[in-house]
Amino acid sequence: MADDGREESLGTDDDSDQTGADGSLNNTMVEEGSTLMRRMEICVAEAEKRSGKNAVSMQETYTVYLIETRPMDAVAEGRNPAPDCLWRRYSEFELLRNYLIVTYPYIVVPPLPEKRAEFVWHKLSADNMDPDFVERRRVGLENFLLRVASHPVLSNDKILYYFLTEEHGWKEAVYETGFQAKADSRLRALSATFRVRNPDKCFMEMKHYSDELQSHTSQLLRARARVADRLYGVYKVHGNYGRVFSEWSAIEKEMGDGLQSAGHHMDAYAASIDDILEEEEHYADQLKEYLFYAEALRAVCRKHELTQFELEMASQDLISKKQQREELATGIVRTFSLKGMTNKLFGQEAPEQREARLKLLEDLIAEGEETVKEKTIERAEHVEKAWVDIQRFKEQKDKDLREALINYAVMQISMCKKGIQVWSNAKECFLKM
């Protein structure tokens, strides 16, 4: 998980705590070109409720988030200037992300935190307005910005820069890029998936992997939520001991004090589960990020399928046109065609007509060759850039998830220690009975 931008900036763990005197980062994970992160410190500081009229003039309540930015060199020099800030709501983040996905189809674009609370265990609220949910979302949005701003390619994007610095006028700027028109239609993409013949093997494996990642993380999230639910029950029932020990102590002489104090410890035990599970939500959030990342990965693979498919279609088209030209030129009909049939039935056409048609075909072939060249380049570029980013993503994922597992284990150890403490205390009380 990316660090809180209040510190230095970049990405994950202990590596990021080193900034050189000039503000550049010593982190080996930082790649060339992550200029944005080196220049500014970013954080999502607060969340606030607003009311307003929406697009269909209905009153609605929504949450806005405060984005604060500060120039990194100022921070490094120890000056503490007031941060620039602006407010954004979730839908604006979504817009930014959609823009990035379309504009950089070879990048595994970092995901946003979930729109609605899912994988909740019964105590957790599924309400979007719930303060805990809002808080976790704030953290998630900050994480998103930090990831994007530290990405070697994405961080250079102008629209991203405006998102962080221009409160008004940003939306217009996004729409002006016309990215929506560039977006691949779903139908095209789906068609490509089914009809492509020779997608790159590595990409297909990666696509399969993204399915596995998605399936496993969602299974894990569900299982974890159920475990949390049950564990909650176990702890809370122990609270009943507190009450009954207290009642029992009232009729006892020597045993009374010991029982009473033990009862208090049982109450403490029952109460401790709330904080424990609250902390565990952080782990769930880390898993969710990669659940959504899996989808971003799959999108890149499908883009490859699309570029490959379009190349195949263009090549196929070129071949068939060349064939047509050959037939026209030699008069030998290799393939069945309507023209061939009509020729046979009604006699061949006049030479002028043939010349005109031949000329047209030559033009189309020339166009087709250009198209094939373009598509070949497009495909090759996509493959090259995407593969680089996929490798980067893999390393990041391995590192982040390993760290998440470590943090989870640390949480478990802390829970065990608390348990040992409470029960040892209770035992002391019992011994005094």
Add this chain to the structure above:
Amino acid sequence: MSISAPRGLASSGQKPITEILHPLSAAEEPLSPGPDVTVSGGRDKEVGLTNGTPVETPSPASASVLFNRLHLDDDLDPDTRDPYADTETHDLFVTVDDPKKHVSTMETYITYRVSTKTSRIEFDLPEYSVRRRYQDFDWLRTKLEDSQPTHLIPPLPEKFVMKGVVDRFSEEFVETRMKALDKFLKRIADHPVLSFNPHLNAFLSAKDLNKRQGLALLTKVGESVKSVAGGYKLRVRPPEFCALGEYLDTFNQKLGTIDRIAQRILKEQSEYLTELREYGTVYASWAGSEEELQRPLEGMAGCVTTCCGALEDMSENMSQDFLPVLREYILYIESMKNVLRKRDQSQAEYEGRLEAAVLRKQEDRTPIPAEVEKCQDKMECFNADLKADWERWQSNKRQDFKQLLTGMADKNVTYYEKCQAAWESLITVLQDKQTEDKTSETN
């Protein structure tokens, strides 16, 4: 093992059985005027150790060990003596073990070996080993209740078991029942009066108990006839016994609640265990599709499995050790209430007779018959016995519950310790790989 007996009570001590005169003993023995009874007021400070707790009870290896123990107190410095040990009688040790299944044409049942080691002269031999089945224990209890109605007889584990629901021959059931039977006998052997009961003697030593069944039936009938004939109604229970009765009721209630809570916890834990197992398998299956993360994820799965095992152990322990003891005390309370009722009966009878006699005396100056005095003695004996047993029971209860609850705390601590160890070793594995990566990065 030791027992406590408030000093001064005639019914304690090492007198041979024929000399112990109990006004309410079975018809087999000759009645004689009740001994002078002085009831000790306060509770004896040197309270006896719990009867039946396995804590520091060594199983005696031989009769010579026994004799050594008898002389133990002479050698010991009074300060080092266990303040809870009353040294009067360390001379009867019983153990129940070695369950065996018997299959006959009529029925299938389990017998247990009952081993006795004793230096008492009431027994012909210093050691006995007999096999007894539950029925026999039930017989013994009934005989004791009838022949010692003023005393609290320890409870037996439940008699009836729903055949479809519980497997009477499962290892766990037999083990749990055997432990309870062992406790039952140990408590009786510890008791200053009950341990000298001839029925106990027969139970421990006779080859064959069956012959006595018929006799038992007769005497049982005789007793109940006797008690019904009274039909007196108690007016006022003395405050100390009122308090006793109230305590029993409240305590019964609390134990019932604790039993329910414990069962509920077991249920919740079992459901938690189910989900936890599933959780572990998800990590394992994820590991299959990863490269770098394969080992960490497999490590997670292994860790979760270890925690499952630890939880299983704890739950099993709780269900085998904790719940049965609770249930047993609930039965004990029932027994105590019965004794209290009988005591009330004896008081009612005395008061009834006394009232009648006083009236007659007023009418025609007939002196108060000796029967009335006998009734008074009976009642006072009863009160004294009950109080003594009550004190013993209270102190045993305290020890038993102290042990029970600390045991519960211990099991929980052990469970968490096991889990903590598993997670800590996982972290080492995960972090080792990290440092490997770091060194290769900087190279």
